[in-house]
Amino acid sequence: MSDVKKGLAGVVADVTAVSKVDPETNTLLYRGYPVQELAATQPFESVAYLLWHGELPAAGQLDEQRAAERAQRALDPDVRTLLDMLPLDAHPMDDVRTAVSLLGARELAGTGSVLDASGSVEDNLRRSLTLFAALPAIVAYGQRRRRGLEPVPARDDLDYAANFLWMTFGEESDPVVVDAFNRSMILYAEHSFNASTFTARVVTSTLSDLYSAVVAAIGALKGPLHGGANEAVMRVFDEIGDASQVPAWLDTALAQKRKIMGFGHRVYKRGDSRVPTMKTALDSLVAHYDRPDVLELYSALESEFVARKGIYPNLDYPSGPAYNLIGFDTATFTPLFVAARVTGWTAHILEQAASNALIRPMSQYDGAAERHVDGYVPLADEL
Ligand code: CMC
Numbered sequence: 001m002s003d004v005k006k007g008l009a010g011v012v013a014d015v016t017a018v019s020k021v022d023p024e025t026n027t028l029l030y031r032g033y034p035v036q037e038l039a040a041t042q043p044f045e046s047v048a049y050l051l052w053h054g055e056l057p058a059a060g061q062l063d064e065q066r067a068a069e070r071a072q073r074a075l076d077p078d079v080r081t082l083l084d085m086l087p088l089d090a091h092p093m094d095d096v097r098t099a100v101s102l103l104g105a106r107e108l109a110g111t112g113s114v115l116d117a118s119g120s121v122e123d124n125l126r127r128s129l130t131l132f133a134a135l136p137a138i139v140a141y142g143q144r145r146r147r148g149l150e151p152v153p154a155r156d157d158l159d160y161a162a163n164f165l166w167m168t169f170g171e172e173s174d175p176v177v178v179d180a181f182n183r184s185m186i187l188y189a190e191h192s193f194n195a196s197t198f199t200a201r202v203v204t205s206t207l208s209d210l211y212s213a214v215v216a217a218i219g220a221l222k223g224p225l226h227g228g229a230n231e232a233v234m235r236v237f238d239e240i241g242d243a244s245q246v247p248a249w250l251d252t253a254l255a256q257k258r259k260i261m262g263f264g265h266r267v268y269k270r271g272d273s274r275v276p277t278m279k280t281a282l283d284s285l286v287a288h289y290d291r292p293d294v295l296e297l298y299s300a301l302e303s304e305f306v307a308r309k310g311i312y313p314n315l316d317y318p319s320g321p322a323y324n325l326i327g328f329d330t331a332t333f334t335p336l337f338v339a340a341r342v343t344g345w346t347a348h349i350l351e352q353a354a355s356n357a358l359i360r361p362m363s364q365y366d367g368a369a370e371r372h373v374d375g376y377v378p379l380a381d382e383l
Helices: 035-041 044-053 059-070 077-084 092-108 121-146 160-169 175-188 195-205 210-222 229-240 243-255 275-289 292-309 316-326 330-354
Strands: 019-022 027-030
Touching: 027 035, 027 044, 035 044, 035 175, 035 275, 044 059, 044 121, 044 160, 044 175, 044 330, 059 121, 077 092, 077 121, 092 121, 092 210, 092 330, 121 160, 121 210, 121 330, 160 175, 175 275, 175 316, 175 330, 195 210, 195 330, 210 330, 229 243, 229 292, 229 316, 229 330, 243 292, 275 292, 275 316, 292 316, 316 330
Parallel strands: none
Antiparallel strands: 019 027
């Protein structure tokens, strides 16, 4: 079994120009730019453009993309009808997966043959922008529907982040909140060959279509070892209650061999490069909402767990409480991750399609030795 790379750990599966993760230096570059710089200076729309096109947009290019995005922000009536058919206690990630599937089926109607599904670069850039534009309304409506509220019409005079919050809460958010949310979207946008992005690339490698790849990626992101961890972090915070409970809670959790959500990473072993930027955003939200108790619990769990296990927080650790402070329902946190990561997924889909090789690894067989059906006794004959 020595050649088996369980979980593909350490396997370099392909080259990419979309982002560079360097755990040795704790660096994350999107198309060469440090993510911290992008988060501090750019609207999320510019980072989406960067991921898709390889360069930050010139003013005219950003205006053009913004106009196209704003024109597609409204909640699609067919999507609303479909979402209304789902149980209120369905997980919001299932809303998002279902809605993207509908958008894909409609867009690809008439393509006729599987041979025509994958589309041109222009088709896929247009489809990427459609999903980027449509997801905030889908995620926002998911939260509002569960609260018994009508959808809020999109605004075309607000940037992506401000409009997302507007459609969710029906009021304009404070600039501190918009800035923290915008930073979180940028930090979540891209992270090389993580499980969901790799899933999208596997689907693309079969010459399937962009929507199928995104639906599959959403499924991969839902799991708590990946994107679902931001929801799981908040559930842990709720379970612990307050900072004074941390040592006793951790004693029990570790005795039960529980994974502590929001800690650890397959690639980073000495801390996640995105955490300091998101922690700064969390600090600003804690000050804005005057909730020092959140920071006390955050710091107590972090210092106690790091001291005991030497395992550091990942991005989901500060994002969970940040989204809670903003007012998102806990089950909505991972759909927010979808809205951000759809930019990275689609950049990778474009890259995979441009230089494709079918992704099809090998396995080492470890089952029954060869045998033959003439020795098989059917159950009925045994009685
Ligand atoms: N809590 C407790 N123990 C942990 C944790 C954790 N969060 N993370 C790693 N360990 C332990 C693990 O039990 C194992 O111990 P041992 O060698 O004694 O069996 C050792 O550290 C190695 O862990 P692993 O799970 O084999 O390592 P991995 O590289 O496969 O794990 C991980 C990476 C993210 C799956 C894991 O750290 C984990 O489950 N973390 C909690 C879930 C989480 O926060 N996921 C978000 C990941 S980052 C952002 C994203 O994708 O959204």
